[in-house]
Every structure is written in structure tokens, then in C-alpha cells.
Amino acid sequence: MLEGQHRPTVPSGNFSALLHRAQRLDAQSLLRIREREDRPAQAFLTTPFEALLAIDVPPALPLEQGVIGVGDLLAGRLVQRQAQWPGALPPSEGFSLLDEVPGEVVAQLAEDGRTLARAHSGPLGVPPSLLDQTVLNVEGREVPMRVIFACDVYGLIPPAASSAPRQVRVSAAGRWLRVDTVVASAYFSRGLPLL
Template identity: 35%
Template sequence: MAGAGERALRLAGPEDRVDLTAFLTRAVRLDAAAVVRIRRRGDGLLGVWTQTGFEVLAGRVVRGTIAPADTCVAAESLRAALVAAPAGPVDPGWSMDSAWRGALPPEEGYVHVDDIPAKVLVDLAQRGVALAREHGAQGPPASLLAQEVLEVSGADTTVGIPMRMVFALGAMGFVPGIGRDAASSAAIDPAEVVRVRASATWTRLDARFGSVHLRRSGGLGLDVLR
């Protein structure tokens, strides 16, 4: 058990360490100054979150404990600590709670809208990347990120999937077979799907290696850590 005031992350097994390290590596690749928020969930697992830069939150669940139970740290510092200590607890690093202003999505309250073949989303991401490259170093324009590329209906709910969610899903490597730049969708199993879920305020895409979330009202709400 962590002592009073002790900051410590303990992961349940080596696979959790591998999963978290991969998540952090992707987060840092998107933003060298990325911050991650780690919070104990109601089911005892750890939810790990990062802001992708597309106004989309990316999350992954791992087994373990964290003290404090809700904390923010620099993604690169935590990644380096995990690499340096291949087993045992690690110090998650300096608190960066003040750097996190976005509300986290709820753990429950979603309806399953439908499933989309993962290959469809990766193909869309590739086409979006090709369009974004036409704009050079400025990156994808806001109009491209906001464009809804799919409309999904089910369970008496209809949600639009904007390109920003597709980009975030690919950039975080949540679909098996996606390379660093998602250069090809040929390696993706045709049976691999991405599950679309929605609540009153969030749209969520669940892939095998993680999820991306977007507020349906647009933007991120304020939720300052205590």
C-alpha cells in the first residue's frame, strides 16, 4: 500500500506495463509535452487519458493502482520511468493537475449504436492524411477536422463521426495493423470492428487497443482537478 503522501503507480502485470507504455509513446508522438490523467475507476481498474490535439480525448484501461487516485503527470516522464524500471512500482512524476481542464467522459450511460469495419475508418484516415498534406506544415484545416465522414444509426440514436475522431483513432494506434503513419490498411483483419457508442453528451469509438471520445456539443467542458 502507498504510504501517506506517497505518489506511486503499480501495474498488475507485464502486459499492463506494455499497454501503458505504448499508449504513452503514442501520446508523446502527437505532443512532446502531452499530459496524461490517470484515475481509478469504479470497477477498480485504471482509466488513462490524454488530449490528442484534435479536440478528442483518447483513453485506455489498464490494471493497477495509482496514488493519488486521480492525478495528472507528464506523459514523457512516466514513459521514461516505466522503461527504466521494467518491474515494480514507479513514481509517476511531478503533479500536473493544473494543466488538465477538460471533463472526463462518464464510465457508464452509453448505448451501443453500431459497429463499423475498422478498415473503413483507416481508409478514411489515409484519405484525410493525404488531404492534410496538401496544406503542408499547417496541418489539417479546421474544416477537414470538423467534416462528418460517417453517419451511424442504431438504438434509436444517430451520431455523426467527424474526421477529427478518425484521425485521433489512427494516431493513437488503437486499431490492430495500423503502422506509425497508418500507411496501409492491408494488414487489418476485415472482421475487425470499431464499436460506436453514444451518451447524451459524448460520442465514443471503441477499438481493440483503446477508445476516443468527443463531446457531442463540441469542445471540452471544464473540470478542474481537486
């Protein structure tokens, strides 16, 4: 990708919706592309929750490997920002499925978390102790509230009225945790803080 190079408009769909939501929630959100053999390229997005979101790049938007600002992409600019990327990407393979969790359970955990956040947040925002609190234990792996919040506020769990599947698959590889939904995936590693 060339500095300042222009690309076509981002196609509509889950990819576009996730980018627009990311831009609204964090104006400094970054996107990193990882190419894969025989599969669509994967886009990783930073979040304020120290979790990465991942979604397949639409074939109509052929992006090359690199780091760009989400706002830049939505504005049609591809300005390289490699030096700003906060940490490592999760492994591309080696994840083992731990269990499937009903989307209703994740949605309820998010609602409970929002109630606690409203009651205990101060000038600096949500307390880190709330974000780091384990709210789900899947086959011995702890899922903290920050991952649930990321899935919730970025729209990874379809609404109850939707006909889309709401099941959430939780997988692990080493220190990395992956939560897959029909919309996108969330990755988190407690031992490898991203921000």
C-alpha cells in the first residue's frame, strides 16, 4: 500500500458495520491485515478493551498486508501506521474449541457488566478491576469482562430478534483466547497486553 493511496469505498455488510462502529467507539482504532493462503485476508481491529477483533476482508476490497487507521480507510486513504500497532497478532492456527455458549448468556453478562459500570465508573471511566473480572469459565479458561464488553459494544452478538445464529464458540491456543460469533471474532491474551 502506498502512502495516501486511495481505494474504492468500503463494501456494505458486517465488515463495513464493524469499521463504522469501531470508528465511533475509538477514533484512534487501527486495522491490520493478515493475508492467508486459499482464504480471504483477515482484518484485525484494536479496541479500548485490550481485545482484538477479527473479520474477513470482503473480496471487493483487496487490501494488502499492513496497518492503517480505520478512519483513514473509511475516508478512502491508506496511510501506513505500522509503528502504532500495539502488539503481536494471535496465531493463525492451533486453536482448540473449548465449548459453545448461548448468545443469550453473553448478552446477559454484558447487561450485568453495564449495570456495574454505571454504578462504579468515575472520571477515569470503567475501573480496570471490573474489566479484568472473570465472568465466564470455559473448560478452565477464564473469560474476562473486557472480552464480553468488546463482543457486546462492537455488535458481535446479533440481537435476539435476529434470525442469525447467536451461539458463541470459545477456543484457545496457548495464552490466546478466541471468541467466535457469526459476525466476527474477538481475541484476547491476558499475558500479552495490547495497550
